[in-house]
Every structure is written in structure tokens, then in C-alpha cells.
Amino acid sequence: MTDHALRLLRQDPRLAELAAFPFGFGLARAAHGHVEEVRLASGGPLQTVAGDETGGTYFVCADGSMLYADSEGSAGIIGSGVDEALExxxxxxxxxxxxxxxLEDGEEKILTRVAEVEEGLRESCDVDEARAELRAGLGFADRSPVDLVRLLQAALLRTEPEFLLLNAEEHGAYDLLDAYPRRPLWESVLASGRTDLALLRSGDRAAWDAVAEDPVRRRLTLRAAQFDRAEGDLELLRHLLRHEARSSMTDELRLAAVLVGLRGDIGDLPLLHEVRETDFDTACGLGGIPEPGAGADELVQWAQELDDSLLGPDPADEPVSTWTDLARDQGMTELARVALIRELDEIVMDQSRLRRPDAPRALTTAPLRALARDFEELGDHVQALRAQRLNAALQEEAWDRVSAHLDQARLERSVGQLPQAVRTLEALRDTLATGGADPGDDSLRDWQRVYFGRFIAEEHYRLSLALADADLPEEARALLAAADAILGELSENAAHGVRELADETAARVAEVS
Structure with a gap:
């Protein structure tokens, strides 16, 4: 993964000229940058080193990999290092x-295709002579086109998750350069769970406790068992079920209960009821379990109905959030981030994906709220804000619009977009004042009497503090006045927890005024 060849190109004008034409690697074009500002989703650095006549740009990443981005919104790794990419x-x-x-096309097809393309190039230049001179100058050996296609394909398949390229202004992802099949997300996420499931099936009792005591390993093993159902798993499923109850109501607790119930052993009914009575949440989440004394058919029917409606044996049917949550919990941050960004991009490009199945003319914003939350949990507030802005724009009821704007302003403040946060809170106050566009919408009638009003006031004060800290005294004073006005409208209970923050903010704003 060296850049020896790049240094030689920079030192030798003749070699640089040959690289630029006919091979489209122009060092001089690096000064112009890419057609738009870009960044890696991972936050890693990018160094622009060359460009081509179509507006494409070559970047070097932190590990030395070379990323190529075209001018049409596609990008991909084309070499594990600069030397490999230049080869x-x-x-x-x-x-x-x-x-x-x-590669599955076979050597003959690859060589024929390369020969056809290069025959066309020879009409405008002597590509063979240029290649020979450039290879000699850079110290590259002759390599078969088949070997080079193999290297290119391997490099392209490394693009995600570490090297996903984003538009730096709108934060949408570039498409992949290629259409090679990738390993599905669930397969990568579930790999360790499959390993642990095999370990438990081997009968290693020490492993049973080690897996069951670890919440992440336990959840992954249960998911592996969901998609690889074996008759001999009942005892290990009971073991995992007992331990999963410690986490209160989770999707995996329901899964474990269903997998146990599907076996139809009525001796498990006391265990299922014991788990159900763990706490209030489990009592609500595991409703409908047949009472003790019920028959095996009734137990299986209960489990089968839940399996059919909520679970199932195919990992491809699971919502992407199942896998991004499990990826995040395993530290696979970039894998989760890429999947979530792709999911958000699809919604941004096609809002019909938000249509409610039961009311096709209506949209549900629940996926956007979930994406905003998931991005926040990853620590990616920029993408969370992107999801939240669209969520706010689609709200119809006044209460929901105010709530969405409140979260939007908080995220804008967290990423340092203070003027935007000020405008968002202004829109929020407009909605509070008018009650919304629909005369029949009275959802905000009691906002001053509940904690919602407190949260609104708190965000106004926190943003006022941020404005003061950013040495924007005029803006801070104006927003502080708005915050005090909101505080004055709150009930005593709602206002009680805000006054200390209000006093702190007033003192800080006075310091910079």
C-alpha cells in the first residue's frame, strides 16, 4: 500500500504527462478539486491527488486506499494503495x-473485452507505447488484464462500509461505482451469533453461561436460532429465555418465548408465565400466553401467530433496524451507519416509501423518527438532523410539529448550526401562537400545563447560552426574551424545574452584553 509511484509522477513531468493522457490520471487536475464538496461518512480524511477529463477525482484515504469519485454521484475504492490503483x-x-x-465471466471474455476497448483507444494514441514507457518509469511489471480486473473487483468490494462518500452539503451518499453483489447486512451482523449457537449446541455448559450472561451475545444467539431452527434446541432456548428476562421486555425476549412455545411442550407454560410476570413491561409485551392447563395445540397456535406476524424464519424479512441495532451493539459502527444512510437516502428520494399500508394517501413519519434516534445513538448528529428536518416538514398536527421542531433545534444546536436553530425555534413559537393551520386542531391547548412546555422553555434557554458562548450577544438577548416569555406562560409545576437554568442563562447573557 505504498505511494512510491505517485512520488515519481510528481517528480517527472514526462511520466505525469503520460499518466494524464491516455490514462486519465491528471495530477494538475487535483488543484481544481472535485465537482462538489465531499466527505467520508466515517469522518476519515481525504487527500485529492488527481482528476480526469470527465470531472472524476482520485482521493487517497487514511489507510492509503485510493477512492475514485465520478462527476455523476458514484464512488468506489479502486486500489488498496496508490501504486496498486495506478497499476x-x-x-x-x-x-x-x-x-x-x-471474474466469473472467464479469462477469455475479459481479454476479449479489454482488447476491444484498447483497439478503439489506438485510433487516437499509441496506448501500448505509452503504457510500456510509464510502467518502466514507475517500476511496474507487466500484469495480465485478468489479474488487474481481479484487483479492481477486490478493491471495489471494500468500498463499504469504511469508505462511503457523501455530499458534504446535503450529506446524501454516493452510489457505488459497481454492481457486484455484496454480503447482506444480516449475514455480517449475525456471524458471531451463529458461532455462539454452534458452541451452545456442542454441549459446552461453560459456554452456555458465558453466552447467556452477555446481553449482546445472548441476543445474537437468539437471532441465529430464529433463522436456524433445530429440534434439539429447546433446553438452550429455555436457558436463554430465563436470562433475557433480566433485560425486561425486548424483541429478543418475545423471540425466545415464541421459539420455546413453538415446541409445544406444555411443561414450559409455568416458565413462560414466570417470564411474563418479570415486570410491567413484560406483562404487557407477552400477553396472550395460554393459561396453565392449556393443551399443546393452544400453545403452538399462540407462538405460531406471533411468529407469522412479527418474526419468521427469513432474515431478509427483518427490518433494517434489527440489524443496525445489533451491528451498533457489536461495535460495527460504520456498517450500521452505511445501512442507515442508505435507508434515509431512499426515503429522501422517494417519500412514497412512507405511505401507510392502511391509508395509502397518508404518510407515516415513524421511520424518520426512528432513523433520527438511531443516528443519534451512533453519535452521528448530522445525519440525525437530516432525518429530523424531513420529519418536521411532514408533520400535520400542531403538537407533532412543535415536538419535531424542538428536536430539530436541539440537533442544530448540537452540531453548531446556531442561526438555523434560532429560526427553527421561531417557527415553533409561531405554531404555539397560532395553534396550527387547521382551525379544528386543538392539540396544543394545554401545552403550558405539562412538561412539554418545560422542554420548550429549556431548549430556548440552552440555545441562548450557546449563542452567548459563541459571542452572539444580540441574538442571545433576543432569544432569552422569548424564553422568558414562554416561562411566564407555564404552570407552576412545569416552570419549577426551569428557573435555575433561566437564572444561569440570564447571568451568562449579561456577561457578554
């Missing part, structure tokens, strides 16, 4: 035309 660019002239080639 591909030089050895496969017009390399972008080979992105649909697959």
Missing part, C-alpha cells in the same frame, strides 16, 4: 468501462 489505471486503460466485468 490498474495504466494496465486497464479506460478502466471505468470494465466495471461490469466479473
Amino acid at each position: 490498474i489505471v495504466i494496465g486497464l486503460a479506460d478502466w471505468g468501462t470494465f466495471l461490469d466485468l466479473d
Whole structure:
């Protein structure tokens, strides 16, 4: 993963000229940058090193990998290092035309395709002579086009999750350069769970306790058992069920109960009821369990109905949030981030994905709220804000609009977009004042009497503090006045917890005024 060849190109104008034409790796184009500002979703650094005549740009990433982004919104890793990428660019002239080639196509098809493309290039230049001179100058050996296609494909498949490229202004993701099949998200996430399930099935009792005591390993093992159901698993499922109850009501607790119930052993009814009575949440979440004395058919029917409606044996049917949550819990942050960004991009591009099945003319914003929450849990407040802004824009009821704007302002403050947060709170206050566009909407009639009003006041004060800390005294004073006005409208109970923050904010704003 060296950049020896790049240093030689920078030192030798003749070699740099050959790299630029006919191979489309122009060092001089690096000064112009890409067609738009971009960044990696992971936050890693990018160094622009070259460009081509189509507006595409070559970047070097922190680990030395070379990323190519075209001018149409696609990007991908094309080499594990600069030297490898240059070998591909030089050895496969017009390399972008080979992105649909697959090693499974066979050597003959690959060589024929490369020969056809290069024959066309020879009409305008002596690509063979240029390649020979450039390879000699850079110290590259001759390599078969088949080997180079193999390297290119391997590099492209490394693009996600670490090297997902985003538009730096709108934060949407670039498409992949290629269409090679990828490992599904669930397969990567579930790998350790499958390993643990096999370990438990081997009968290692020490492993039973180690897996059951670890909440993440336990959840993953239960998910693995969901999609690999074996007759001999009942005892280990009982063991995992007992331990999962310690986490109160979770999706995996329901899963464990269903997998036990599907076996139809009425001797498990006392265990299922014991788990159900763990706390209030489990009592609500595990309703409908047949009473002791019920028959096996009734137990199986209860479990089967839940399995059919909420679970099932196919991991591809699970919502993406199942896998992103489990990825995050395993520390697979970038894997989760990429999946969530792709999910949000699809909604942004096609809001019909939000249509409610029971009312096709209406939209549900629940997926956007979930995405905003998931991004926050990943620590990606920029993407959380992106989801929250769309969520706020789609709200119809006044209470929901105020609530969405409140979260939007908080996120804008957290990423340092203070003027935007001020405008968002202004829109929030407008809704409070008018009660919404629908004359029949009275959802905000008691906002001053409940904790909702307290939360609104608190965000106004926190943003006033942030404005003061940013040395924006005029804006801080104006927002402080609005915060005090809101505080004055609150009931005594709602206002009680805000006064200390109000006094702190007033003192801080006075310091900078």
C-alpha cells in the first residue's frame, strides 16, 4: 500500500504527462478539486491527488486506499494503495468501462473485452507505447488484464462500509461505482451469533453461561436460532429465555418465548408465565400466553401467530433496524451507519416509501423518527438532523410539529448550526401562537400545563447560552426574551424545574452584553 509511484509522477513531468493522457490520471487536475464538496461518512480524511477529463477525482484515504469519485454521484475504492490503483489505471486503460466485468465471466471474455476497448483507444494514441514507457518509469511489471480486473473487483468490494462518500452539503451518499453483489447486512451482523449457537449446541455448559450472561451475545444467539431452527434446541432456548428476562421486555425476549412455545411442550407454560410476570413491561409485551392447563395445540397456535406476524424464519424479512441495532451493539459502527444512510437516502428520494399500508394517501413519519434516534445513538448528529428536518416538514398536527421542531433545534444546536436553530425555534413559537393551520386542531391547548412546555422553555434557554458562548450577544438577548416569555406562560409545576437554568442563562447573557 505504498505511494512510491505517485512520488515519481510528481517528480517527472514526462511520466505525469503520460499518466494524464491516455490514462486519465491528471495530477494538475487535483488543484481544481472535485465537482462538489465531499466527505467520508466515517469522518476519515481525504487527500485529492488527481482528476480526469470527465470531472472524476482520485482521493487517497487514511489507510492509503485510493477512492475514485465520478462527476455523476458514484464512488468506489479502486486500489488498496496508490501504486496498486495506478497499476490498474495504466494496465486497464479506460478502466471505468470494465466495471461490469466479473471474474466469473472467464479469462477469455475479459481479454476479449479489454482488447476491444484498447483497439478503439489506438485510433487516437499509441496506448501500448505509452503504457510500456510509464510502467518502466514507475517500476511496474507487466500484469495480465485478468489479474488487474481481479484487483479492481477486490478493491471495489471494500468500498463499504469504511469508505462511503457523501455530499458534504446535503450529506446524501454516493452510489457505488459497481454492481457486484455484496454480503447482506444480516449475514455480517449475525456471524458471531451463529458461532455462539454452534458452541451452545456442542454441549459446552461453560459456554452456555458465558453466552447467556452477555446481553449482546445472548441476543445474537437468539437471532441465529430464529433463522436456524433445530429440534434439539429447546433446553438452550429455555436457558436463554430465563436470562433475557433480566433485560425486561425486548424483541429478543418475545423471540425466545415464541421459539420455546413453538415446541409445544406444555411443561414450559409455568416458565413462560414466570417470564411474563418479570415486570410491567413484560406483562404487557407477552400477553396472550395460554393459561396453565392449556393443551399443546393452544400453545403452538399462540407462538405460531406471533411468529407469522412479527418474526419468521427469513432474515431478509427483518427490518433494517434489527440489524443496525445489533451491528451498533457489536461495535460495527460504520456498517450500521452505511445501512442507515442508505435507508434515509431512499426515503429522501422517494417519500412514497412512507405511505401507510392502511391509508395509502397518508404518510407515516415513524421511520424518520426512528432513523433520527438511531443516528443519534451512533453519535452521528448530522445525519440525525437530516432525518429530523424531513420529519418536521411532514408533520400535520400542531403538537407533532412543535415536538419535531424542538428536536430539530436541539440537533442544530448540537452540531453548531446556531442561526438555523434560532429560526427553527421561531417557527415553533409561531405554531404555539397560532395553534396550527387547521382551525379544528386543538392539540396544543394545554401545552403550558405539562412538561412539554418545560422542554420548550429549556431548549430556548440552552440555545441562548450557546449563542452567548459563541459571542452572539444580540441574538442571545433576543432569544432569552422569548424564553422568558414562554416561562411566564407555564404552570407552576412545569416552570419549577426551569428557573435555575433561566437564572444561569440570564447571568451568562449579561456577561457578554
